[in-house]
Amino acid sequence: MASVLERVTDIVSEQLGVDKDKITPETSFVTDLGADSLDTVELVMELEEEFDVTIPDDAAEKIQTVGAAVEFIEANQGG
């Protein structure tokens, strides 16, 4: 099974239309990939669906990078 990082990378690549090899844990959605406010809402929704987690709005605001998304998911995913 693909790692959380690989699966997040797939979703970010698909949602924001960027090649996977340009995405690292340090990649920022807004600064590096040009995501706007609607993109980030949509991205959070996709992550929630893929990993079956709930990302509250205050937590979502803090998830600025691919790595931060992976950390949140690994800490909150149901076992």
Added chain:
Amino acid sequence: MKRRVVVTGMGVVTSLACKVSDLWSAVLAGKSGIHTLSVFDTTGHKVKFGGDIPDWQTDGYIDRKDAKRIDRFTQFAMVAAIDAVTDSGLDFSKEDPFRCGVVVGSGIGGLNEIETQNERLLTKGPDKVSAFTIPKLMLNAASGHISIKYGLRGPNYAVATACASATNAMGDAFKAIQYDDADIMVTGGAEAACTAMGLAGFANMRALSERHDDPQGASRPFDADRDGFVLSEGAGLLVFEELEHARARGAHIYGEVLGCGASGDGGHITQPDAMGTGAARAMQAALTDAKLNAEQIDYINAHGTSTPLGDKAETTAIKSVYGEHAHKLSISSTKSQLGHLLGASGGVELVLSLKAIENNTCPPTINYTTPDPACDLDYTPNVPREREINLIMSNSFGFGGHNATIIAGRFAG
């Protein structure tokens, strides 16, 4: 004094062809763009044929990220607009952006998105409705996205008059240039209502042909055995430009837009006025606007959707406006090849009418086999006809009782 307006670029998306020259050849050859619908599952639907575009892709036109955020009808509009702008030779980076605008019509807007997100709402709950739902489904998204693509900051809005949308939009674009609100307008219509809800809704109105055994023969405007229209999708976009602006840059001119007219039936929400009074008023208003006599018109691209009542009412209306000349005109309905692109139809039909002028050839009404005594004009049956065409009229009528007519002519300097 009103300024003169010419057409300098054209682009189309249809089930028959997506390049203007290919479309013109196919229409003249009498080919039909109608087939078994495959862009969605038609299981359980009474009607299963239409003019959808199954292998639609936007590569080379819209980038991957944007394409996900743009509904199908706006994708059609964007691709047709990009082809029209390319065809015009305009470089918008050299134009004053405040003098360049967009008016695109659509009958319904983002029906695909409405259905997709409604499904998510009902199955997954309100939190799973996409953040892009509203900016995708809104009918003005096509005008908005075209302006964003080229940085156009002049007049920008959408027109929704059902199947008259594109023609009303083009009428507005024409006037925006005439009255000096803009020098360039990207205009026309786009529609993508070949969806489960679109098909079921029109079928249950009994508006669609049910000629299941012969889909390509189903759209038969003015023929005695017509039984309804055929649902299609696509777009027709044109670049309208102020004459001196076009001349100054040596642009190719397809023709001059000379007049437009509009009216309302004020009668029934879907049924046409049996006497075609509203339709006649729109045609007469366009002639008056163009300062032309009815006898000067050579060719009418009819609304001609292949419905029993509509084609008869349009024939009655044409006769009331044209008198004896109605029998000397060439008339055709290119919906016989393309089906009905609803709010996009007027855009595609003005493109074909300008090609008719360019080639001095009337496109045919195909599938015409049995004359209807109530439709007794010359509908250019089955094969194209060569004749001198200097002035054309194109009609579009929509649910709601909307009637729109546009007149264009050969550019003669």
